[in-house]
Amino acid sequence: MSQDSPRLLALIQAERAHLADGPSGSGDTWLKLSADVAAGVPAPFELPWSAVPSTLGAYSLVAVGVSVGTSAVLIAAGIWWAAHAPGPELPPPPPPTPAPQVASSSTSTAVPAPVSPPRPKAPPPRRLAPKGVPPPVVPPSPPPPPASTPExxxxxxxxxxxxxxxxxxxxxxxxxxxxxxxxxxxxxxxxxxxxxxxxxxxxxxxxxxxxxxxxxxxxxxxxxxxxxxxxxxxxxxxxx
Amino acid sequence: MTLEQVYQDHQAFVWRSVQRLGIPSAHADDAVHDVFLVVARRLAEFRSDSQLRTWLFAIALRVAQRYRRTQARQHRKAEALRSATEARVESSGEERRVAADLLHHLLSTLSEDRRAVFILIELEGLTAPEVAEAFRLKLPTVYSKLRAARQDLEQAIRREEARAEREVG
Missing domain, CATH: 1.25.40 (Serine Threonine Protein Phosphatase 5, Tetratricopeptide repeat)
Structure with a gap:
């Protein structure tokens, strides 16, 4: 359905080609993610799960929780602090009623509901298993001696x-x-x-x-x- | 549906999206991490993989919004602009990177809603009805936003070209 000008089309094609190979550091990202998830590091913000927007841009979202900078610190110190934080490690889920929230940003975007419609079709350039992503399955056998790059x-x-x-x-x-x-x-x-x-x-x-x-x-x-x-x-x- | 499955299937999509939403490539992995940290918390409540990508995209939008609020936005724009005006796009990897940076810079000039529609439809290949349903928009509204996004981008390209010509000449 593209009706883009040649200039815009060229940019789009070059951009797609540039990103086609996927992230090169995805293995490291997965390592860090799995570690943080296992350690209970809180998400950088609370997702207003039940806040179903009526339109894109019509619903303002508020950033609940810590700032990006704070989250970076939390992530860096995640394992320890998550383990030692008193009380529940994660903030409670959002209330069931969709309370409209006001963002500081003038341009805000609603988060769609996590249920319903048709499955989006696959994009043209896409790699399901980019290189560098370690297998996510936890090996059941006793672990080998520690290697420089652990699984x-x-x-x-x-x-x-x-x-x-x-x-x-x-x-x-x-x-x-x-x-x-x-x-x-x-x-x-x-x-x-x-x-x-x-x-x-x-x-x-x-x-x-x-x-x-x-x-x-x-x-x-x-x-x-x-x-x-x-x-x-x-x-x-x-x-x- | 496990976090590992979602990550493996969609991390490339999220990685592309956060960059298209204005996060520099050097910080893209961190942004992907943040997106999936949110996913990890809420995945158990996600009963179906339908609309999963638009949900992920919405989380990526939030991550990008937070990033933009806290990072040196002007600096990034200046860097992207400088890259764009210093290079001539042909076909090499470096030139594609420059083109990608330029497009991402141009995308950053769009309003949030137009940019989201443009990315999902033009760059990720979703259909307009899919976007309309995911974001509870009327189909004509999606087309309208897409059309407006294209026009905005065309104007932005012309501005960048004029600026580059001034700087060269």
Whole structure:
């Protein structure tokens, strides 16, 4: 249905060709995404799910939640902060009534309802499985020794253990937390979240009243002096 | 429908869309991440894959809006313009990149609704009825917005060409 001028058409064709290969860093993006999802990192904004627009542009949307900058910080520190945030890790779902919301932007766009009509047809240039995207299936077998580029499934397994330990810790099930962390250390001695594990181990041991807790905390602070976990380790173990 | 499936099937679409919505290619992966972080939270409530792409696109719109509000928009426009006026588009990869940057810059001059309609129909190949249904628009309205978007783009191209000629001459 294109009625574009030759100039515009040339631009469109060149742009499509440029983007046809898809993202080159999608593997990294998936790794980060799967890690953040597993760690419960909140979405950068709350989607007004039930706010069904009547028209494009007729409905203003408000950015609920943290700013992009804040979300970047949250993502960067996601694993740890999500695990340690008090209370629910994710904001509650939006209310069921579609309350119109006012955006600061003059140009706003409504979010369509997530249900109904016909499936959009596939676009011309499209790759379903771009290179660099690791297989999303979590391997069921025990993980291999840590490699320089870990599989996302391995990372997910790590994060599940870390979350489990964190849940035990929150419920003051300290011995259970310690055992889970030991399992992580045994299976992923140099894993992607080894830093977070060591912090949790220090805190758990300190809360258990074990003398090695303070030693572990000092070792952790020596190894990761600028870690975002460092303040909590200092507070919980060294009374600083 | 799992997050992995949605990601694998649609991440390229989201990646293209966020760039077309004004996010520089250097930040596109981060934007894709943010889009799917939202998806991850709400996917369980999504019962069907019908309209999935327009839903993803709407989330991408929100991510792009937030980006534009917080980033140096003028800087990006200046960069895109400079790229556009410095190069002559032929067929190489670099030239295609320049053309893509120029088109994305031109798209950024459109109103949000016209840009969304143009991207989905002209660049992603959705039909006007699909867009109309997804966004609860009347079909003539979709055609009207598409037509207006084309006219806006044509005018923007003419302005850019005139500016480039002034700078060269």
């Amino acid at each position: 996302p499934g391995t990372l997910l397994q790590e994060l599940r253990l870390l979350k489990k330990a964190q849940a035990h810790l929150k419920q003051e099930q300290l011995e259970a937390a310690r055992l889970v962390l030991e399992e992580h250390a045994r299976r992923f001695p140099k894993g992607q979240v080894a830093e977070e594990r060591q912090a949790l181990q220090s805190i758990t041991l300190c809360k258990l009243g074990r003398p090695e807790g303070r030693d572990a905390a000092r070792a952790f602070l020596l190894a990761y002096p600028t870690s975002p976990q460092a303040p909590r380790v200092r507070r919980d173990c060294l009374d600083e």
